[in-house]
Amino acid sequence: MWVKRRAVKHNAAKHCTWQSAYKPTDRVSGCFLVALCRKTGCRQGETVTFGGKNRATLPRFFHLFFSFFLACACQLAVAQATAVDVIPHQPSPEAYDLLRDSKGYLWVGHNLGISRYDGSQFINLHNPRQNSLSLSDLMEDKRGRIWCHNFGGQIFYVENLQLHLLTQYKSEEEYGFPRMIICGDELIATSAKGLFVYNTVTDQAKYYSVPKGTSSLTKVGNKIICYSNSWEWYCYEAGKPISKLKTDLYLPNQGSVLQNVSLNDTFYLTTNKTGHYYKLTLENNAVKLHSANKLSTFINTISVDFGQAWVHTWNFSFTTDGKDSVRGQNLSDLLSDAQGHRWMSSLKAGLCVQYNVPQARLLQSSLLNPKDYIRSMHTENNEVLWGMTSGKLYRFNGHSSLQYVLSVPKQAGAIENIASLGNGQLLIAASIGLYYYDGRKRSLNQVPIETTVKDISENEGKVYIATTAGIKFFPLENLHQTDRPFSWQQVYSDGARCRSIAFTGDSLIAVFNTGTYIIRRNNFQPLLYKHHPIYASRVRNIGGKIVIATFGQGVLVLENGTLRNLTEKEGLASNTVMDIKSNNGTTWLIYTDRFQQLNQAATSVEDYAFPYAKIDGINQFAYLNNCVYVSTTTGVFCMQITKPAAEIGRATYIDRILVNGKENNSGRELHHNENFLQFQVSTPYFSPYSHILYQYRIKNAPDSAWQRGASGQTAFTIAALEPGSYDFEVVATDESRRIVSSPAEYHFEILPPWYQRLVFKIGLGILVAGSAFYLVWLYYRRRLRKQRQEYEKLLVIQAERQRISSEIHDDVGAGLSAVRLLTELTRNKLPDTEARQEVGKIHASLSELSYKMREVIWSLNADNDNLENLLYYLRRQARQLFENSPIDLQITFPAQDIPDIVISGEKRRHIYLAVKEALHNSLKHSEATTCELSIRIEGRFLRITVVDDGKGFVPLKKETASNGLNNMKRRIQEMNGQLEIWSQEKTVVAFRIPLTEKHA
DSSP, X not given: OOSOGGGOOOOOOOOBOHXXXXXXXXXXXXXXXXXXXXXXXXXXXXXXXXTTBBSXXXXXXXXXXXXXXXXXXXXXXXXXXXXXXXXXXXXXXXXXXEEEOTTSOEEEEETTEEEEEOSSOXXXXXXXXXXXXOXXXXXXXTTSOEEEEETTSOEEEEETXXXXXXXXXXXXXXXXXXXXXXXXXXXXXXXXXXEEEEETTXXXXXXXXXXXXXXXXXXXXXXXXXXXTTSOEEXXXXXXXXXXXXXXXXXXXXXXXXXXXXXXXXXXXXXXXXXXXXXXEEETXXXXXXXXXEXXXXXXXXXXXXXXXXXXXXXXXXXXXXXXXXXXSOEEEEEXXXXXXXXXXXXXXXXXXXXXXXXXXXXXXXXXOTTOOEEEEEEETTEEEEEETTSEEEEEOSSSBEEEEEEOOGGGOSEEEEEEEETTEEEEEESSOEEEEETTTTEEEEESOOSOEEEEXXXXXXXXXXXXXXXXXXXXXXXXXXXXXXXXXXXXXXXXXXXXXXXXXXXXXXXXXXXXXXXXXXXXXXXXXXXXXXXXXXXXXXXXXXXXXXXXXXXXXXXXXXXXXXXXXXXXXXXXXXXXXXXXXXXXXEOSSOEEEEOTTSSSBOOOBOOGGGOOOOXXXXXXXXXXXXXXXXXXXXXXXXXXXXXXXXXXXXXXXXXXXEEOOSTTEXXXXXXXXXXXXXXXXXXXXXXXXXXXXXXXXXXXXXXXXXXXXXXXXXXXXXXXXXXXXEEEEOTTXXXXXXXXXXXXXXOOOGGGSHHHHHHHHHHHHHHHHHHHHHHHHHHXXXXXXXXXXXXXXHHHHHXXXXXXXIIIIHHHHHHHHHHHHHHHHSOXXXXXXXXXXXXXXXXXXXXXXXXXXXXXXXXXXXHHHHHHHHHHHXXXXXXXXXXXXXXXOOOSOOOOBBOOHHHHHHHHHHHHHHHHHHHHHSOOSEEEEEEXXXXXXXXXXXXXXXXXXXXXSGGGOOHHHHHHHHHHHHTTOEEEEEESXXXXXXXXXXXXXXXX
16 A cells, blocks of 8 residues: 555645536636636546636736627536545545455445445444554455454454454564555465465464565565565565565665555556656566656555556556546545446545446536526427526527527516427416517517416417416417407316316316316316325326326326326336426426436336436426436536446345344344344445335245335344244345345244244154053053953952852752752652641752752853853753743744853843743743743844733833832843833833953
């Protein structure tokens, strides 16, 4: 960079550009000033000094001559806009170095630190460990980090928009600030020890020894050329030892600085002590002098831009080939971007720029009074008519001539409106009154309508005028007939102020303070849009379409009876449109500070670029010969219509993400309560025409539509997002809503609460399933244990039953049999007496007791606990019961195999006794001739039916119920079975008993 900050002083010489040298109040002709500049050799954009003041001191006769010339001639001077623009709102007016990084951002090193500029705002960076604020020598490594140093000897780098100190460089051991350069993956800096080399990939640092250290360096190819404090030359190349270079160049011992730029094989060295800069080359390990150049001013720096070497001095900057220069800016660096804009760091103005775009030309005329302003503009026959506040009318043909046409009476005031009637005829509306001008006769006559005219429209030979007191009209022929009184009629008159009118067919569209109306055959109807009045500023018929400029609804187009709306969403610069201008098939929408061309279909606006930054409010507007003319408080500007240059590849970047107001430290996975996000974005967009606006959206959100940010908004807040996966997308547009960058996207995920996460749900499911399995296992374990206990108990019972059955059979049965036998023997021995009869009764009782004992033994014997044994036993016992009976017993027995089903002894006994009771009742009480016993197995049920043809009974009557029937019911109910009894022609007793599915 440059040698010492304090050594550079601001140039106190005062300069003036062409524009500042010539003002409307000057009495020097604009063309004379241009000629004077050309004579002195000053080029466009350079500065000219006229003594100590900003105007020329001319001989008196020149002054008189040009005063006479200005009184006679009507010339228009074109003043060029300032060639160098100073960027507003920058952090410092003293800039040292510039860098355009790989993303397209512009970095500025200045006396207050380092700043990043994206075309609209500066981001200033600092480090609390800085021992000096000033930063310079900006460069970028392959990782996108920006490197710089301060004048206190510290080296810093920028990463993630934070300024970090490189601690490996021991600034406290240095006696000056370093000079740096990046070559490949290495950062090389001068040091009192020699050279400091830092690998930007591995973050490893090393010092290389050079006698007395190095003071400056540069890069030629892959070699680093160093100039030492002992005024010797050295060469460093990665992976090789430092070598000493030969030279026969004699330089002063002090003040010589090697610039850290090179052009091809040429590098540069400056010596301010003698005012020289040298072009050097490296040949065969020797430093060779290519040329020495003497200057009479202090040299700040030398920089290289697009194959041109620039020398920057206090007074001016120039290329070494002499083809280009910039004067009076005291530059320290210069670079051009991909769009051709030239950026400059100035020691007196900070960041400056020369935009590579057509500039707005300020038109100035010596004919106009400085206090006179343009009130109206109208295009007619390839000329622009200017109506002035003084009541004068001028004609301008778009070149250099401005001609005076006429003046309305002073009492009429300013010329407010101009309407063309064809063939050089004009209607001129003044502040008070209406005038008719015939260009063929060059005559001006007042139309006898004493009111303020706001708008004029011609239709079918009639002239309609919108006034502050309604709408009037008169035949066009009245303007040519002076021999009879002038007549006019009122269309609408209730004191309402009418702003503008336009015809469509036989309908008149009129704009009033109260809204917009359609007037057809004296029928007055309001024109509504979405059921609301239309408050408009202007209405015009454009190609058969009615175009309405509104104060807040953008532009409304009435076509075929249907209204459609154009707003900012369709590309309008604003929804407040002040005027509509139409000429030669072009339609222009006029806003307060800009304008746009409406396309022929009236569906959108054309994409043109204009230097709006030069315009401070629009008073009037006209279009002529591919140029627009804009009247402002500053003057009249001329701008040529040009399509914007092809867009270069640029992108929008997300600079910073805040989560709940703090830096995002959670990565892309956020907790459920981290759902308040703010994205800070930027786009490197450098244009003098317009600033960028942003459109953003959240994909996968309930409302994923594009949202539009406000002007100047670069931070976008997303709040109250539900857990889910999202993509934030943002893209930059210009003020016409044209996309000018590729979008930036950021994918993030808001995790649900722990109790809603899949892992928790899976774990909970496993836990529930495990718990359920454990409970089921525990249940079945207890059940099995219980069943085992019951089974063991059953085995014990069965064993006990078996024992009791065996004992009864063996002991009691044998005893009964013996007693019965003895009783029978005794009976047989006794004579037929009463004693014999008694003994016979005893024998019968013993036989019955023995029979019942056999039944008990059968029920107690566990070997009989199955269905097959039960059924066979029933059949056998039934036959025995009816063996000596006159009743014919018929038994229906299962033909199929009887299933092997276990039936407990108690249940067997209940079934047996219930069936036995039914058979006994039939045998004893029915007086039947036949009895049928039916045994069937129906699925899981055992069905036993006893049917007889006896006398029957009524089982529903309580008095007929016996203990036998009650016992049957009780036994069947204990087995969860069903008992059905009915007696009609036959008596039926039906048992339906569930069978146990427990197999043997």
